[in-house]
Amino acid sequence: MSIQNVSLSGKKIEVSNKKMTFLESLYLVAIAKGLMITIKHLFTRKVTIKYPEETRELSPVYRGQHMLMRDDEGRERCTACGLCALSCPAEAITMKAEERKPEEKHLYREEKYASIYEINMLRCIFCGLCEEACPKQAIYLTKSRVMVKSNTDREEFIYGKEKLVMPLDMAIRNTQMQTAN
Amino acid sequence: MDQAIIIEKGIFIVAIFAITMLFAMYETLAERKIAAWLQDRIGPNRAGPGGILQPLADGLKLFSKEEFFPATENRFLFICGPAISMITALMTSAVIPWGSSLNIMGRDVVLQATDINIGILYVFGVLSIGVYGIMIGGWASNNKFSLMGAMRAASQMISYEVAMGLAIIALTMMTQSLSLSDIAAGQHGWRWNVLYQPVGFLIFLVCSFAETNRTPFDLAECEAELIGGYHTEYSSMKMGFYLFAEYASMFISSTVLAVLYFGAYNYPGMDWVKDNAGANIASILGIGVLFIKICFFIFFYMWIRWTVPRFRYDQLMKLGWKMLIPLAIANIVITGILILFFDNNLHL
DSSP states (O other): OOGGGOOSSSOOOOOOOOOOOHHHHTTHHHHHHHHHHHHHHHTSOOOOOOTTTSOOOOOTTOOOOEEEOBOTTSOBOOOOOOHHHHHOTTOOEEEEEEEOOGGGTTTBSSSEEEEEEEEETTTOOOOOHHHHHOTTOOEEEOOOOOOOOOOSOGGGGEEOHHHHBOOHHHHHHHHHHHHHO | OOHHHHHHHHHHHHHHHHHHHHHHHHHHHHHHHHHHHHTTOOOOOSSSGGGTTHHHHHHHHHHTSOOOOOSOSOHHHHHHHHHHHHHHHHHGGGGOOOEEEEEETTEEEEESSOOOTTHHHHHHHHHHHHHHHHHHHHHHTTOHHHHHHHHHHHHHHHHHHHHHHHHHHHHHHHHOOOOHHHHHHHTOTTOOHHHHOHHHHHHHHHHHHHHTTOTTSOGGGOHHHHTTGGGTTOOHHHHHHHHHHHHHHHHHHHHHHHHHTSOTTOOTTHHHHHHHHOHHHHHHHHHHHHHHHHHHHHHHHHHHHTTSOOOOHHHHHHIIIIIIHHHHHHHHHHHHHHHHHHGGGSOO
16 A cells, blocks of 8 residues: 555545446436435434523533632631632633721621622633632632523623622521531 | 316315415425434424424515515516416316225215326426426526526426426336326226336436426526525515425425326225225225325425435536436337237236
């Protein structure tokens, strides 16, 4: 076998321009072969997912919407260090830090907290680097199947703390489960 | 002629018209469903259960579209085009024998609108007029693409009519009759013409694809080259009529194929049914069998459409003139020799 005929994929077929015989030029055999191939597809499993009724199965490493976590006493973990914003390749995260007042000790764990924490969902690529960067384990990408709804207003896509921070009842449930164990 | 026969034929004609329309309507859905299935998809399924109302939705959509006229002087011809297509598509069904006779209240009701003794010639005549629908529409559109599509359709239909006619000559040599009811009755039980005329059947099949402008011979409306071919300028229900006429003629040509070659309303064991269950039951069963055959051919049309790519124009002409016509002539000669040797044992 000469080097020209080697096919790495094993699918290479030499083009031949030989003249067709009368029977071949009627295309009957070729069409019959083709018909057999297509009729097989009539009985194969269909790949379509009927979207609103069925949804696609998610990957085990799927990353959904972000959540700002609370600790087991229900205090926000975020200390507004800005590492998540720094690590974000899409520059989707903005925050404003503020010093904790003495009467806010039950609200925030660290002495500094994020008074504003915003993620622009139009920019976010759900890569999970913020989650990796966070030293306080404050931000996580959940397995939430809720997709960001389409909208005509850009402001709607900037998620603030009211959408990102873990709901309190969820934090309470987590703590209860931990103490039960 | 008594009044009863007028009423009887009237009801029959209306029924055939309704059935043809219903078939044409649901062929559009069937086409989309089969296309989807052959491509591992599921097809339209939103309008009604399983998409059963899709044809109605399509029709409603076409009705509500803007009625557009191109800048042409031939407004009358422009409207004539789809009308002629539709009329010719529906006219062929007049001579089709849909079943043997039914006995209703002591009257023998023949299930055929009219039994003329040159049925096949009538079918051919009407088919040939069909080309005018496309030709006039393409011409009146005042558009180069339309005209080219129409020219292609005309030359293709005329070329393939020759081979089709030659295929039929071999058949009529066997059946000794041009009447469709005689041909249908002659295929009693298992003696279907396809078993005696396999080559003739193949030629006829290929030609009927060309005559109905279906893939692989749909050069007349080839989107890649001609936008929409002869119906580029058509919109709204005039466009709908062209599409509808195509589906109606597909139904009719499936019927002609079934009647000429696949034994029409005959099925094996029909004598047994007639003796045991009565002539009416046997006859109704025969109608059912005919419709099963028709449905098979309609499916076959669609199956071919989603399998075979479109022919190039030179391939089309070569296949028609250099392959099918010599084959048809050889078929006639061989049929003649066989009839000479075996005398009349071949038929009836």
